[in-house]
Amino acid sequence: MLSNRIRVAFAIFFVGSFLFMSISPIFATAQTLPYSGLPSEAKNGPYIDKMVFKVQPNTEQQMLALINGEVDMIWESSIDTTYLPQLTAAEDVEAFGDWRNGFGFYEFNCDRYPLNITSVRRAYAYALDKYEISEVLWAGESRPWDANVPPGPWTAEEEFTYYYYEENLDIANDLLDAAGLLDVDADGWRENPDGSEIGIVQVAGHGADFQSSQAAIIGAGAFSAIGIEAEPLMTDFYQYVSRLNFHDPDWWVTFYGYSFREDFFNAVYHLYGDFYGGYYGVDYYNSPNFRNATFDALMDTFLTAKDEATVLSTAHQMQEILHYECPRVTAYNNKAFSAIRTDKWEGHVAQLGANVPNFWTSMKVHLKESQGGPYGGTFYVSSSIDIDSFNTMSGVGYYTWAILFEMWPGLVEKDENAEYVGVWAESWEIQTHDTHPDVVPVGNHRFVFNLIQNATFSDGHLITAEDFAFTFNYFKDGLAYGNPNGASATIQSMTAAYAAAPFQFVVELDTESFWNFENVAFRTFPLPQHVIEPYGLEGWNEWDPIKGGDPYVVPGPFTVTEYIDAEFTELTRRDWAYGIDHPEPTTTTEPTTTTTAPPPPPPFDPTLAIVGGAVGAAVVILVGGFVLLRQK
Amino acid sequence: MGLREYVIRRTIYVFLLIVAVICFNFFIFRLPTFLFGVSPLDLMIAPEQRATMPYESLQLLYQNYGLVPDPDIFDWIYMFWRYIVNMFSGDFGFSFQSQRPVIDEIMARLPNTLLLMGTSSIVAIILGIWTGVKAAGDPGSRKDVGAVTMALFTFSLPVFWLGMILLFFFAYMLPALTSTLIDGGIGLPSGGTISYEVWIAFKDQPFGALAIAGDILLHLLLPMIALGIGGYGGYFLYMRNNLIDVMTEDYILTARAKGLDENQVLYKHGMKNAMLPMVTAIAITFGFLINGATLTETVFNWFGLGRYIFDSLLLLDYPVVQAIFMIVAITAVLANFIADLLYGFLDPRIKYG
Numbered sequence: 003m004l005s006n007r008i009r010v011a012f013a014i015f016f017v018g019s020f021l022f023m024s025i026s027p028i029f030a031t032a033q034t035l036p037y038s039g040l041p042s043e044a045k046n047g048p049y050i051d052k053m054v055f056k057v058q059p060n061t062e063q064q065m066l067a068l069i070n071g072e073v074d075m076i077w078e079s080s081i082d083t084t085y086l087p088q089l090t091a092a093e094d095v096e097a098f099g100d101w102r103n104g105f106g107f108y109e110f111n112c113d114r115y116p117l118n119i120t121s122v123r124r125a126y127a128y129a130l131d132k133y134e135i136s137e138v139l140w141a142g143e144s145r146p147w148d149a150n151v152p153p154g155p156w157t158a159e160e161e162f163t164y165y166y167y168e169e170n171l172d173i174a175n176d177l178l179d180a181a182g183l184l185d186v187d188a189d190g191w192r193e194n195p196d197g198s199e200i201g202i203v204q205v206a207g208h209g210a211d212f213q214s215s216q217a218a219i220i221g222a223g224a225f226s227a228i229g230i231e232a233e234p235l236m237t238d239f240y241q242y243v244s245r246l247n248f249h250d251p252d253w254w255v256t257f258y259g260y261s262f263r264e265d266f267f268n269a270v271y272h273l274y275g276d277f278y279g280g281y282y283g284v285d286y287y288n289s290p291n292f293r294n295a296t297f298d299a300l301m302d303t304f305l306t307a308k309d310e311a312t313v314l315s316t317a318h319q320m321q322e323i324l325h326y327e328c329p330r331v332t333a334y335n336n337k338a339f340s341a342i343r344t345d346k347w348e349g350h351v352a353q354l355g356a357n358v359p360n361f362w363t364s365m366k367v368h369l370k371e372s373q374g375g376p377y378g379g380t381f382y383v384s385s386s387i388d389i390d391s392f393n394t395m396s397g398v399g400y401y402t403w404a405i406l407f408e409m410w411p412g413l414v415e416k417d418e419n420a421e422y423v424g425v426w427a428e429s430w431e432i433q434t435h436d437t438h439p440d441v442v443p444v445g446n447h448r449f450v451f452n453l454i455q456n457a458t459f460s461d462g463h464l465i466t467a468e469d470f471a472f473t474f475n476y477f478k479d480g481l482a483y484g485n486p487n488g489a490s491a492t493i494q495s496m497t498a499a500y501a502a503a504p505f506q507f508v509v510e511l512d513t514e515s516f517w518n519f520e521n522v523a524f525r526t527f528p529l530p531q532h533v534i535e536p537y538g539l540e541g542w543n544e545w546d547p548i549k550g551g552d553p554y555v556v557p558g559p560f561t562v563t564e565y566i567d568a569e570f571t572e573l574t575r576r577d578w579a580y581g582i583d584h585p586e587p588t589t590t591t592e593p594t595t596t597t598t599a600p601p602p603p604p605p606f607d608p609t610l611a612i613v614g615g616a617v618g619a620a621v622v623i624l625v626g627g628f629v630l631l632r633q634k
Numbered sequence: 635m636g637l638r639e640y641v642i643r644r645t646i647y648v649f650l651l652i653v654a655v656i657c658f659n660f661f662i663f664r665l666p667t668f669l670f671g672v673s674p675l676d677l678m679i680a681p682e683q684r685a686t687m688p689y690e691s692l693q694l695l696y697q698n699y700g701l702v703p704d705p706d707i708f709d710w711i712y713m714f715w716r717y718i719v720n721m722f723s724g725d726f727g728f729s730f731q732s733q734r735p736v737i738d739e740i741m742a743r744l745p746n747t748l749l750l751m752g753t754s755s756i757v758a759i760i761l762g763i764w765t766g767v768k769a770a771g772d773p774g775s776r777k778d779v780g781a782v783t784m785a786l787f788t789f790s791l792p793v794f795w796l797g798m799i800l801l802f803f804f805a806y807m808l809p810a811l812t813s814t815l816i817d818g819g820i821g822l823p824s825g826g827t828i829s830y831e832v833w834i835a836f837k838d839q840p841f842g843a844l845a846i847a848g849d850i851l852l853h854l855l856l857p858m859i860a861l862g863i864g865g866y867g868g869y870f871l872y873m874r875n876n877l878i879d880v881m882t883e884d885y886i887l888t889a890r891a892k893g894l895d896e897n898q899v900l901y902k903h904g905m906k907n908a909m910l911p912m913v914t915a916i917a918i919t920f921g922f923l924i925n926g927a928t929l930t931e932t933v934f935n936w937f938g939l940g941r942y943i944f945d946s947l948l949l950l951d952y953p954v955v956q957a958i959f960m961i962v963a964i965t966a967v968l969a970n971f972i973a974d975l976l977y978g979f980l981d982p983r984i985k986y987g
Contacts, residue, residue: 564830
């Protein structure tokens with residue numbers, strides 16, 4: 003049997019292995035900040051020749067790739083705050099952060115006693131320590147937030163006369179006492195006015211998510227602090243979603259979060275689907291079961307308001323009602339971060355709400371002069387998820403659109419300050435019955451877009467008003483065949499979309515609302531009619547460019563030149579409407595033909611040679627050894 | 635009953651089993667819908683987006699995906715019927731997530747999965763058989779005990795952890811340590827199946843395919859080692875125990891009495907007979923090749939079916955998981971069937987009945 007020495011060696015080996023296994027998580031790293039934004043004005047670009055999206059699903063992998071110079075930027079706007087110290091310490095790397103266009107919140111079931119009492123919900127809001135939530139959930143890269151609209155043009159956060167930021171148990175207890183919820187039997191927990199037990203309030207969080215589960219724990223603690231017995235409930239994600247969607251009568255409070263990316267319309271318009279009394283009890287809408295006549299009246303004004311001042315005023319009044327009524331207690335607004343290498347690149351743009359990864363960054367980023375800039379170069383970015391489809395009508399994910407936006411800019415886009423910038427639209431006119439009584443019926447809207455006239459798709463076809471008219475009608479009619487692009491309220495209220503002239507595009511709606519322009523113009527791009535039309539309305543999802551081999555014709559500044567599933571997407575600059583003159587690439591002129599210089603050989607990578615050598619040596623040793631053994 | 639009757643009977647069983655699997659497939663992936671009422675579209679449309687969408691549009695979208703927001707029993711019966719018809723007509727439909735044909739999505743990942751699972755299975759089988767034979771040659775010795783302990787240890791290691799450790803050493807530590815010697819350092823890829831740089835440099839070269847194949851093999855090395863080491867223990871124990879049993883048979887004694895060399899006894903007489911039960915195990919292993927290795931593929935960012943199954947399950951992408959599970963089930967059932975037949979051909983003593 004084994005000698006003692008070997009036993010000890012085995013024991014040390016196994017103990018060592020298990021110890022290493024148990025401490026291995028310490029190799030993961032931990033957190034702080036710095037952020038800044040760079041201004042950009044003109045819309046001409048891009049400066050870079052190529053942009054390569056590398057799929058790197060693990061954050062550690064992304065961090066190392068950025069620090070080692072394998073990629074130039076992490077194309078996400080939500081790097082975990084625990085990685086910030088590592089980024090800050092790295093040479094030639096800069097982390098950018100800005101307040102997220104979203105927030106985390108606690109949603110009440112306003113149908114369930116005693117949460118149907120406003121004082122109870124307000125008492126909870128006062129009992130919550132939002133500074134603690136910011137600290138625990140986001141390591142301080144967050145701030146308390148009260149409004150139901152995130153930072154941006156529509157929030158009323160600065161207008162509130164009071165805040166629920168700090169824990170204020172005195173006010174909270176006074177509110178509960180006034181509501182008749184007293185600790186009659188002196189057991190430490192409050193009872194209902196009739197003396198019966200309130201029951202244990204459950205604060206649900208998504209158990210597999212750190213922020214959500216911690217929020218549930220803190221939320222339950224806030225209830226307990228004001229004498230209402232409560233417990234955190236860690237749920238499965240599906241359960242979590244369905245309790246909100248289907249008005250599960252058994253739920254009490256649920257923690258959730260919203261992200262609106264760079265879209266400030268949804269950031270305020272969601273108040274309609276989330277709190278409007280007309281949606282009370284309707285699946286998927288008004289999950290807090292909130293009803294308030296004043297709020298609904300304001301909402302009706304909000305939806306049909308024709309000018310920004312009315313919208314702003316009603317939006318603020320509605321937020322003030324929600325701030326008082328607390329059907330949802332907003333808890334925090336955290337920062338979103340991304341990072342870029344600064345030794346080679348400059349000119350990137352921090353866009354409000356979108357942070358650094360955005361359309362303007364790829365348009366403006368350029369090589370430093372010391373690197374031979376500003377023109378040319380390949381900009382490598384790391385993305386954690388691959389594009390799911392190159393078909394703009396099928397692609398749904400954030401990561402998919404991070405790539406598609408580079409090729410499909412809209413009639414108008416928004417600059418770094420969230421102001422409209424015309425891309426395909428050179429100018430536009432918003433017509434109402436008041437301004438054009440002969441062509442616009444009462445309560446209708448008409449938009450006339452004058453398009454730029456030198457724009458072409460990547461196959462050389464001129465982009466005309468016909469392409470836009472086709473796109474709008476294709477979306478609207480396509481809803482009957484499952485095309486989700488036709489599902490928006492604005493598209494459904496469209497009565498006509500047509501080309502009034504080759505470069506004049508008109509959209510008519512049977513509603514008149516301040517929001518119509520945003521919904522019609524922002525991010526609405528022209529589909530190439532000559533490519534899509536043959537698929538028919540029912541074939542909206544059969545067009546499968548790149549992955550399925552169908553031709554990919556795009557209008558924007560880049561086009562796809564290489565793609566390998568789950569590995570990379572290479573975009574190459576094309577001569578588009580706002581292209582800038584690049585110096586001619588180096589060419590070799592022969593007597594009769596001109597050829598592009600061959601790509602430079604890749605840098606010597608010894609790994610392949612070493613592994614190849616090792617495998618070869620192993621084969622030689624094994625075969626040689628076998629032959630020798632046979633001879634023996 | 636002869637071989638022909640046996641094959642007919644088993645074929646009927648196989649068919650019934652596949653029908654049962656198809657029916658089971660429908661219900662198991664819809665459990666979240668049965669239990670919680672959640673549907674795939676709930677995950678595709680964020681609540682903040684849905685809040686701005688008219689209710690009628692939302693309902694129309696559900697219908698066009700073949701879904702019902704809050705289905706009753708008649709909705710379920712209709713959905714089940716349509717599913718059965720589609721499955722038997724080979725129409726796997728479109729993925730909810732990508733809106734691409736499911737079969738295209740599967741075929742895009744299948745080669746990678748077969749490459750990873752095939753090579754790692756071969757590594758595991760060869761390593762298991764080789765060490766199993768060596769250990770069984772001298773049962774109870776230090777070598778045997780050591781090999782058994784090591785096999786049990788590696789077999790019980792979580793493969794994803796082993797993968798992360800391999801990545802840590804060979805993809806992160808090694809390049810860092812050698813970067814002072816050579817610019818960029820020496821190391822293995824930290825994930826994926828191919829490098830962008832290699833692809834761009836060699837795709838148009840006359841012998842570029844060789845360089846690209848080499849790059850894919852380089853990326854394959856670590857996940858293959860992780861799966862190979864993690865899986866060899868089972869084959870080792872199976873082989874060792876079989877061989878130890880066989881070595882007690884009379885014909886082994888006779889071979890020794892004839893004066894044969896111990897290596898000849900072990901490899902020619904012992905191993906040949908001990909390999910018979912291994913055939914079944916290996917056949918079944920190959921039947922499960924298309925399963926992929928979910929955790930390993932995730933750790934190494936390997937573009938294969940295992941990770942796709944996992945992602946699709948989380949997103950309730952029914953068409954994808956239904957199709958993959960049906961293909962996996964059919965392959966596994968057929969592999970078992972073939973293994974049973976093969977066993978009879980290899981061992982003439984076995985009679986079908």
